[in-house]
Amino acid sequence: MSHDVHILTEAELRAAVPLDLAAVDVVERAFAALASGRVVMPPILSMEIAEANGEVDVKTAYIPGFDGFAIKVSPGFFDNPKLGLPSLNGLMILFSARTGLVEALFLDNGYLTDVRTAAAGAVAARHLAPATVECAGVIGTGVQARLQIEAAHLVRPFERVEVWGRNTVSAEGCAADISARLGIPATSQPDPARLVANSQLVVTTTPAREPVLRAEWLHPGLHITAMGSDQAGKNEIDPQALAAADLYVCDRVAQCEVSGELEAAHIAGVLVEPVELGDIVAGVAPGRTSPEAITICDLTGTGAQDTAIATHALSLSGGRGQTIRS
Amino acid sequence: MSHDVHILTEAELRAAVPLDLAAVDVVERAFAALASGRVVMPPILSMEIAEANGEVDVKTAYIPGFDGFAIKVSPGFFDNPKLGLPSLNGLMILFSARTGLVEALFLDNGYLTDVRTAAAGAVAARHLAPATVECAGVIGTGVQARLQIEAAHLVRPFERVEVWGRNTVSAEGCAADISARLGIPATSQPDPARLVANSQLVVTTTPAREPVLRAEWLHPGLHITAMGSDQAGKNEIDPQALAAADLYVCDRVAQCEVSGELEAAHIAGVLVEPVELGDIVAGVAPGRTSPEAITICDLTGTGAQDTAIATHALSLSGGRGQTIRS
Numbered sequence: 189m190s191h192d193v194h195i196l197t198e199a200e201l202r203a204a205v206p207l208d209l210a211a212v213d214v215v216e217r218a219f220a221a222l223a224s225g226r227v228v229m230p231p232i233l234s235m236e237i238a239e240a241n242g243e244v245d246v247k248t249a250y251i252p253g254f255d256g257f258a259i260k261v262s263p264g265f266f267d268n269p270k271l272g273l274p275s276l277n278g279l280m281i282l283f284s285a286r287t288g289l290v291e292a293l294f295l296d297n298g299y300l301t302d303v304r305t306a307a308a309g310a311v312a313a314r315h316l317a318p319a320t321v322e323c324a325g326v327i328g329t330g331v332q333a334r335l336q337i338e339a340a341h342l343v344r345p346f347e348r349v350e351v352w353g354r355n356t357v358s359a360e361g362c363a364a365d366i367s368a369r370l371g372i373p374a375t376s377q378p379d380p381a382r383l384v385a386n387s388q389l390v391v392t393t394t395p396a397r398e399p400v401l402r403a404e405w406l407h408p409g410l411h412i413t414a415m416g417s418d419q420a421g422k423n424e425i426d427p428q429a430l431a432a433a434d435l436y437v438c439d440r441v442a443q444c445e446v447s448g449e450l451e452a453a454h455i456a457g458v459l460v461e462p463v464e465l466g467d468i469v470a471g472v473a474p475g476r477t478s479p480e481a482i483t484i485c486d487l488t489g490t491g492a493q494d495t496a497i498a499t500h501a502l503s504l505s506g507g508r509g510q511t512i513r514s
Numbered sequence: 515m516s517h518d519v520h521i522l523t524e525a526e527l528r529a530a531v532p533l534d535l536a537a538v539d540v541v542e543r544a545f546a547a548l549a550s551g552r553v554v555m556p557p558i559l560s561m562e563i564a565e566a567n568g569e570v571d572v573k574t575a576y577i578p579g580f581d582g583f584a585i586k587v588s589p590g591f592f593d594n595p596k597l598g599l600p601s602l603n604g605l606m607i608l609f610s611a612r613t614g615l616v617e618a619l620f621l622d623n624g625y626l627t628d629v630r631t632a633a634a635g636a637v638a639a640r641h642l643a644p645a646t647v648e649c650a651g652v653i654g655t656g657v658q659a660r661l662q663i664e665a666a667h668l669v670r671p672f673e674r675v676e677v678w679g680r681n682t683v684s685a686e687g688c689a690a691d692i693s694a695r696l697g698i699p700a701t702s703q704p705d706p707a708r709l710v711a712n713s714q715l716v717v718t719t720t721p722a723r724e725p726v727l728r729a730e731w732l733h734p735g736l737h738i739t740a741m742g743s744d745q746a747g748k749n750e751i752d753p754q755a756l757a758a759a760d761l762y763v764c765d766r767v768a769q770c771e772v773s774g775e776l777e778a779a780h781i782a783g784v785l786v787e788p789v790e791l792g793d794i795v796a797g798v799a800p801g802r803t804s805p806e807a808i809t810i811c812d813l814t815g816t817g818a819q820d821t822a823i824a825t826h827a828l829s830l831s832g833g834r835g836q837t838i839r840s
Contacts, residue, residue, distance in 0.1 A: 193621055195521065197840035233559035237576045237583070240612050246572055246585065250563045257563070259572065261585055261607060263614025277614050281587060281605070286566050288589025288603050293619060295519055295840035512836065514523035514621035 194292040194502065196509035201296050204504045207303050207335060209342050211500060212314070215307040218496035221251045222440070222466030229440070229491050241267045249491030256282045256291055258498035260491070262301065274298075282498040290514075292502050304497035305489055306335035308439065308465075309391060309413050312485035314343040315468050315475040316437065317389045317411040321346040325383040327400050327424075328393030329353035329362040332415060336391040337366050337374075340413075349374035350383045381405050392416055392424040399452075403428035408480040415487040417448045425449045425484065427456035434481040438462045440490050448488040462486075520618040520828065522835035527622045530830045533629050533661060535668050537826060538640070541633040544822035547577045548766070548792030555766070555817050567593045575817030582608045582617055584824035586817070588627065600624075608824040616840075618828050630823035631815055632661035634765065634791075635717060635739050638811035640669040641794050641801040642763065643715045643737040647672040651709040653726050653750075654719030655679035655688040658741060662717040663692050663700075666739075675700035676709045707731050718742055718750040725778075729754035734806040741813040743774045751775045753782035756810060761802070763811040764788045774814040788812075 196204070205211065221227050229249040236243045242265035250257045262278040269275060280300055282292040294300055313321075321344040326333045329351060337349055349366050351374060353359035359376040367374040377383040384390055384405040394400055394416045401412065403426040412433075414424045430436045430453045438444040441462050445451060453460055465485060467473035476483055522530070531537065547553050555575035562569045568591035576583045588604040595601060606626055608618040620626055639647075647670040652659045655677060663675055675692050677700060679685035685702040693700040703709040710716055710731040720726055720742045727738065729752040738759075740750045756762045756779045764770035767788050771777060779786055791811060793799035802809055 190524070195838060197838060198516070199840075228561050228563065230559055230561045233556055233572055233574070235554055235556045235574055235576060235583075237554065237611060237614075239578065240614075242611075242614050244574070244583075244585070244609070244614060246559055246574070248559070248561055248570070248572070250561060252565065257561075257570075259570070259587055261609075263609055265612070265614035268613055271613065273613055273615070277616065279607070279616055281607075283570070283587075283589055285563060285568075286591070287594055287597065287599055288563075288566075288568050288570060288591035289599065290603065290605055290621065295616065295838065297840065510836075510838065512521060512523060512621065514525075514623065 190513050191289050193290050193512050193514055194505060194509055195512060196505055197295050198297045198299050200508045201294055201299050201501060204508055205300065205303060205501045207306055207339055211303055212307045212310040212339065212342060214496045214500040215304055215493050216311045216469055218251055218492040219311055219466040219469045221253060222464065222492055223470035223472050226252045227492055240265055247491035247494055249495045250285060251492055251495050254495055254499050255285055256499050257285050258282050258494040260494040280494060280498045282502055294498060294501055300497045300501060302331055302335055304493040305332060305415060306339035308487050308493055309336040309415055310339035310343050311469065312413045312465060312487065313340040313389060316483040316485055317344050318409050318479055321388040323348050323350060323387045325350045325387035325390040326393060327352050327380060327390065328416065329358040330393060332393040333362050334365055336393055336415060338369055340389060340391065341370055344389060348372055350377035350386055352377050352380045352383045394424055395422060396424045397421055398423065399426040400424050401429065402426045403432050406432055406482050408482065411483045413485045413487060414449050418488050419447050420451060423449065423452035427453040427458040430460045430484060431458045433484045435483045436460045436462055437465050437468060437485040439465050439487045443488040444486050449486040516839050517615050519616050519838050519840055520831060520835055521838060522831055523621050524623045524625050526834045527620055527625050527827060530834055531626065531629060531827045533632055533665055537629055538633045538636040538665065538668060540822045540826040541630055541819050542637045542795055544577055544818040545637055545792040545795045547579065548790065548818055549796035549798050552578045553818055566591055573817035573820055575821045576611060577818055577821050580821055580825050581611055582825050583611050584608050584820040586820040606820060606824045608828055620824060620827055626823045626827060628657055628661055630819040631658060631741060632665035634813050634819055635662040635741055636665035636669050637795065638739045638791060638813065639666040639715060642809040642811055643670050644735050644805055647714040649674050649676060649713045651676045651713035651716040652719060653678050653706060653716065654742065655684040656719060658719040659688050660691055662719055662741060664695055666715060666717065667696055670715060674698055676703035676712055678703050678706045678709045720750055721748060722750045723747055724749065725752040726750050727755065728752045729758050732758055732808050734808065736808050738810045739813060740775050740810065744814050745773050746777060749775065749778035751810065753779040753784040756786045757784045759810045760807040761809045762786045762788050763791050763794065765791050765813045766816050769814040770812050775812040
């Protein structure tokens with residue numbers, strides 16, 4: 189029996205799905221659902237294609253209360269820039285959670301992932317950053333450096349931004365983009381220690397395999413969101429910082445143990461007691477307990493966020509895109 | 515950077531991709547590649563949605579020498595018939611194996627899976643059935659009962675067919691369809707033991723959880739392909755039959771141990787030495803060694819077959835379908 193499938197391109201999705209509070213709220217709902225224990229989120233399917241310096245990851249999650257579930261395919265082919273193509277691509281497929289029928293194909297080339305990843309950073313900031321953030325710092329200068337700051341600003345309207353990157357020109361470009369986007373001062377900060385010292389909210393957005401943020405830089409009233417680590421071997425935060433913080437939060441403990449900051453901490457023999465972000469959102473576990481507390485949130489990216497943003501995208505799609513009967 | 519994505523519907527795929535020797539040959543190539551040890555085929559991603567009596571499986575494989583790799587999503591929602599919808603659905607996505615870009619979306623509702631599953635049966639029959647098959651028997655009366663017989667007839671042009679099913683009306687309907695399709699006599703056989711006795715090639719195509727084919731029915735010069743088991747707990751062939759046969763062949767040992775006939779054999783404590791079909795196709799392991807040998811082939815369905823049929827579908831698509839720039 190044939191049925192309608194909605195197809196939206198990246199350009200149509202960029203027009204339909206902004207990074208705004210509605211996106212943050214729908215991703216927050218997904219985190220709250222994770223705390224219920226009724227979400228079904230299988231381990232990530234991962235395939236390496238060594239001959240092309242490529243890999244592909246598949247994520248999914250079923251969330252009770254959401255009408256659909258997404259399956260997201262994220263290829264990363266790291267020789268693509270030599271061919272004039274982006275390394276990261278992919279698409280999301282939204283299925284009916286009642287019938288399993290394909291409802292929508294989002295040919296987003298990773299755009300919806302960008303939005304849901306930044307939105308998760310805002311959820312972390314909403315529940316963990318100090319109530320007042322004057323300065324936000326970002327370590328890293330890529331797409332997520334820009335989007336994480338933009339998303340965090342929705343929930344903590346800070347007055348200025350500092351950016352650190354290994355490449356000063358990239359850091360200056362990132363700062364200029366952030367300033368233009370948010371209409372606040374944003375500057376390149378050559379010393380990451382000073383960036384952390386000056387900030388109440390720091391986001392790390394790098395693919396680092398050695399820490400870019402040292403434990404001795406921590407200070408009272410600091411929140412850090414580390415969103416760069418998403419694979420075994422990646423590590424942005426000094427493992428000692430996890431032990432030194434008052435609270436270490438994971439998006440999903442099982443994932444952070446193998447692909448997040450918790451992996452490096454375990455290897456270093458650092459003992460931490462992780463709390464899941466969903467438990468904090470749902471009120472099951474306490475978040476920030478004082479203005480002076482030091483908190484760290486480790487985001488590896490979950491299929492639950494994909495299901496949330498794909499459902500959101502369909503609800504916003506309106507008359508956009510094409511419909512194919514199949 | 516935008517690129518073209520080809521989209522084909524089920525109707526377009528049915529017109530473009532017949533179940534013929536070309537489909538059998540491309541699936542055979544995939545099996546041969548499995549023997550090379552260079553195929554990357556991750557474990558199946560599987561998610562249960564108990565609240566909707568549903569499940570979804572994701573399969574993929576990278577095969578050196580194929581330009582693309584497929585990711586196949588197969589939802590099965592078993593309350594759908596109550597809603598007037600088919601239980602099985604799904605789609606395939608074909609990616610470039612060089613860049614990871616999405617090349618094609620096949621909104622096939624499971625059609626390409628039907629073709630590649632039947633084609634694998636023909637590969638098994640080609641390498642394992644006796645050179646001369648006068649009568650083919652099929653146990654089960656569904657879509658695969660029809661397609662397995664149709665595919666096997668491409669490589670062993672048998673003269674007649676017997677069909678057994680729990681429901682006689684269904685068996686008669688299946689036999690009539692096969693007869694009309696192949697232009698040979700096909701009849702409903704009320705006794706499965708006699709069906710096996712009369713046949714040199716038997717295909718089992720049921721979702722059985724208790725054996726439908728007994729060890730004492732085996733006879734010299736018999737080949738059995740069991741393609742129904744694809745999940746833990748399913749079992750079509752008496753475990754003692756696996757031990758009694760001269761040769762027991764798996765599409766993939768690692769899969770057959772958890773979701774094929776090998777699972778039940780292991781539980782029953784029956785010792786068998788499985789050989790992979792790809793090794794036989796590639797000439798690495800012997801197949802049928804005499805006209806009298808008894809052989810069994812256990813097919814659970816592999817991501818390699820999906821990559822093969824999706825690549826084949828794109829090559830046959832011609833000007834069909836739509837192209838979306840994304």
